[in-house]
Amino acid sequence: MHKLSALLGLSLLAAGLAQAQTASSTSPSEHSPPGWQACQAMGSDATAQLACFKNWAASQAPTSSTSTAASASQQPDTATALPAVPVVEVIQAQAPDGKKIGCRDTHYSELSRFWELQKGSDCDTFALRGYRPTTMMWIGSTSVNNQPSTPSPGHTVSTPFNYERNETRIQLSVRTKVAKGLLTSAVDNEAENDSLWVGYTQQSYWQLFNGEISRPFRTTDHEPEVIYIYPHMIDLPGGWKYRLSGLALNHQSNGQSLPQSRSWNRVYLMGAAEKDLGGDARLTLQGRIWHRLRESSQNDDNPGITDYIGRAELVGAWQINKIHSLGMTVRHSLRSEARGSVKLEWMKASTSIANSAALRYHVQLFNGYGDSLVDYNRRRTVLGIGLSLVDW
Incomplete structure (x- = not known):
């Protein structure tokens, strides 16, 4: 029974991804729920939901510089990804030469x-x-x-x-x-x-x-x-x-x-x-x-x-x-x-x-x-x- 529920969850995730790809290619103003939202909807079966989230998280992991080009076609569409976290650059302030200091x-x-x-x-x-x-x-x-x-x-x-x-x-x-x-x-x-x-x-x-x-x-x-x-x-x-x-x-x-x-x-x-x-x-x-x-x-x-x-x-x-x-x-x-x-x-x-x-x-x-x-x-x-x- 658990295996059947997991397969059902994966099927729903695949369907959600396919629907998101179709929507993004036909109408950029209409957005389907991303993959993590499909996992969220599986609250009635905790085991299937956990497996769904693990699979989705794995799909978001960055690839190394040597394998990026080779595995790009295997990654899920970026339309389902969470917004990227901005990188904060710390800059040490310095007064111009000959000014103030x-x-x-x-x-x-x-x-x-x-x-x-x-x-x-x-x-x-x-x-x-x-x-x-x-x-x-x-x-x-x-x-x-x-x-x-x-x-x-x-x-x-x-x-x-x-x-x-x-x-x-x-x-x-x-x-x-x-x-x-x-x-x-x-x-x-x-x-x-x-x-x-x-x-x-x-x-x-x-x-x-x-x-x-x-x-x-x-x-x-x-x-x-x-x-x-x-x-x-x-x-x-x-x-x-x-x-x-x-x-x-x-x-x-x-x-x-x-x-x-x-x-x-x-x-x-x-x-x-x-x-x-x-x-x-x-x-x-x-x-x-x-x-x-x-x-x-x-x-x-x-x-x-x-x-x-x-x-x-x-x-x-x-x-x-x-x-x-x-x-x-x-x-x-x-x-x-x-x-x-x-x-x-x-x-x-x-x-x-x-x-x-x-x-x-x-x-x-x-x-x-x-x-x-x-x-x-x-x-x-x-x-x-x-x-x-x-x-x-």
């Missing part, structure tokens, strides 16, 4: 990423980036300038202020690249690109702890500049590589009226080199030498400023590892009466953010002239402790 790609050196010296380290134009550290610090100094003065007439404060030596320093510094490939034409990622940048730095001294005089900002310096960078890859002795030359126009002023007005303009040349020490360790060295643009004596807020602040500076940085870095900046007047300044710095990244290394604990010690523009002719020692964002 280029200046964060550690395949390139520190200077190459900072100034985007190569096509592969390019973050394109008009992307806002950090320049000098953006800083919030407590400041303690050996003295404070309560009566700023210069040799120019009308530039001496008549009534001394009541400032305190403990205050807060806030520095904001940003830049953006406005043009690239002006004199060079980079073809591949390792090729070099020159660039033109616009930068702005603002530094404020805030008498945050001086409630007696309503916690004013003692002074704020504004420093916009335009910088042209030309890349190099020149091998130097000792494993050093000379990486860039630059030319810049710089303006600095405190935006005050007389008697506290201070401002000057200068052009400077710069150059930078680096040395890879292996792992995350490296050394960088940058030098600048500048020339003050001449002003008439009646418009000169700060005569002899270069004799105090200096005419050149040398900046050295040692990245010890992802966590720690040391820095030193030396400025000199390049005259027999040596004035200028020395600044020592230590930065430490939190271990939880060591991979980004953007936020740092920052300790700074300064001695000399010109830690602010109003103090260009006043020597003092300043200790700063706080937090800084570097090249965010």
Whole structure:
């Protein structure tokens, strides 16, 4: 009896397939129940229904690439097949070369990423980036300038202020690249690109702890500049590589009226080199030498400023590892009466953010002239402790 039922089920399946083939060849708009539906209709005989489904499933199995052509004529008509399951292709997104991630790609050196010296380290134009550290610090100094003065007439404060030596320093510094490939034409990622940048730095001294005089900002310096960078890859002795030359126009002023007005303009040349020490360790060295643009004596807020602040500076940085870095900046007047300044710095990244290394604990010690523009002719020692964002 069971064998008879199975044969009856197979006969119904064959009839259904034949009917589907006939319908698909005569009227594509009329569809007969597919084979699996015929099996479903055999619910009264479980054994026959199971055999029907097994035979139908076998007819849907894909063939190997070597036997496809030979067995194609033996396969059931595709009109009876279930819809194919779509294949999902996983695609790993990648940013185009030189876009967004280029200046964060550690395949390139520190200077190459900072100034985007190569096509592969390019973050394109008009992307806002950090320049000098953006800083919030407590400041303690050996003295404070309560009566700023210069040799120019009308530039001496008549009534001394009541400032305190403990205050807060806030520095904001940003830049953006406005043009690239002006004199060079980079073809591949390792090729070099020159660039033109616009930068702005603002530094404020805030008498945050001086409630007696309503916690004013003692002074704020504004420093916009335009910088042209030309890349190099020149091998130097000792494993050093000379990486860039630059030319810049710089303006600095405190935006005050007389008697506290201070401002000057200068052009400077710069150059930078680096040395890879292996792992995350490296050394960088940058030098600048500048020339003050001449002003008439009646418009000169700060005569002899270069004799105090200096005419050149040398900046050295040692990245010890992802966590720690040391820095030193030396400025000199390049005259027999040596004035200028020395600044020592230590930065430490939190271990939880060591991979980004953007936020740092920052300790700074300064001695000399010109830690602010109003103090260009006043020597003092300043200790700063706080937090800084570097090249965010």
